[in-house]
Amino acid sequence: MDTAVEVERAGINLKPSGRMPDGEVALAPIESGKTVGNIEVEDPIFRCRDVDVYYGAKHAIKKVGIDVAKSQVLAMIGPSGCGKSTFLRCLNRMNDTIEGARVEGSIMLDGKDIHDKKQDVVQLRARVGMVFQKPNPFPKSIYENVAYGPRIHGLAADRVELDEIVHSSLQRAGLWEEVKDRLQHPGTSLSGGQQQRLCIARTIAVNPEVILMDEPCSALDPIATARIEDLMEELRQSYAIVIVTHSMQQAARVSQRTAYFHLGDLIEVGETDRIFTNPRHKLTEDYITGRFG
């Protein structure tokens, strides 16, 4: 999309250099659904348009439209309460479980509406896995944590196949070497970083297409964080990853595209390289430079 079209979309007066005129944007009311930057990608895995989320009377997400590309990490950033986690939870219908939550608009996974009546939610959540802020292994053995999903989805014909899935999942999550001699130990006996990687292994064991991560490193030390970030780089070769993070440095490190949310609006989307060096919207600039509020 060229700049002129973006400008029109944004409903604001951009100078040809792509900079905002003085003061104008800061004062301009945000018009929902008018995101700065290109929300589209070629051949997306997810195509979301005009997504609104209500928690009772509260309008938590306003007319958000964005594509999620295959083999890419999309980072969603923004201040607390901006709706980034809410939006993430829309992608595998986790909001269904919240009472009073209502999701409107279209969310297409590989061209099919995830809100379609025929859509099996359990199946959806296998295709779109999720890793949470706090590692939450089941109170079972390391082996069982990973084997559980493939077993309930009937992905393994016999024990040998199941062993193979557990092995390859732990290997891809970079945990195999550390746990191969104690697969029967409880998952909770691992360190925080290892537990988080166990949860990632559990997610990829069911062959998802997308992995959603909701602040996956906020409970981890810098070394465990670095290992997860490394892992994300490897995983994105096979899966689309959407990550919500409060760490801008992390978003800058791991993602290829970044989306900035503000009070339920998707303000700006763009290549990560650009967003962190030369954002177009004043609100994005203020947030990432620490001038917020």
Added chain:
Amino acid sequence: MALSLEGHTARAFDGDLSSLHVQAVTMGALVIEQVQLAVNAYSNWDRAAATLVLERERRVNLYDTEIEEAALQLIARRQPMAQDLRAVFAIDKVVSELERAADEAKKLALTVLAESEIHGFRPGAATAREVRQLGRLAMVMTRTALEAFDHLDATAASAVVEQDLEMDAEYAAALRRILTRAMEDARQVQAAIEAAFIMRSLERIGDHARNIARHVGFIGGEFDPTATGVMPSDMRVSVDKP
């Protein structure tokens, strides 16, 4: 958007960034003085002034080291993003440009000291006039660039690019004039070569000012590839130009 290095939630960040900026501007003021002094030293053939330039060159270098250190600290502690990141990056580059401009001034001073010792000759009135004129232009350019940098005003900075065109034209014309004089009187060849180097230095100071102006544009979000200090070929004035 209005460029400002302030307004961070963490006030200390404002302080760190402003102090970096102010230091760079102060260094710039010192460099302008150096250029002025060096031009005077050459055109008046004043050894005392030339010595002073060399003494103060150490202060310029000290500024350079200190600002670089502070910029490094700021990046390590604050991890600046977007316009802050561009600002730190650009301030560091502006400081390098200033340091190099001061080096050119030093060359003028060294010429005065060396030549007055060995040959005991001084440039003729016409050459001194040419040098004063080019020096004036170099100082105007540096001052304009520095003011734009002080106010983070990309529009003001763009004026320097215009001034640089004037500088290039003046430089080429002055060069032709001294070469003509040298051809008329072979005894002047040695002095003409010296003067050509001096003029080249002043023209270089103008180039540094132009680069500073581009760095100001860079802070404003104008990603000009030539702002990295790589001189575009059409901006280069070669000595062998007809």
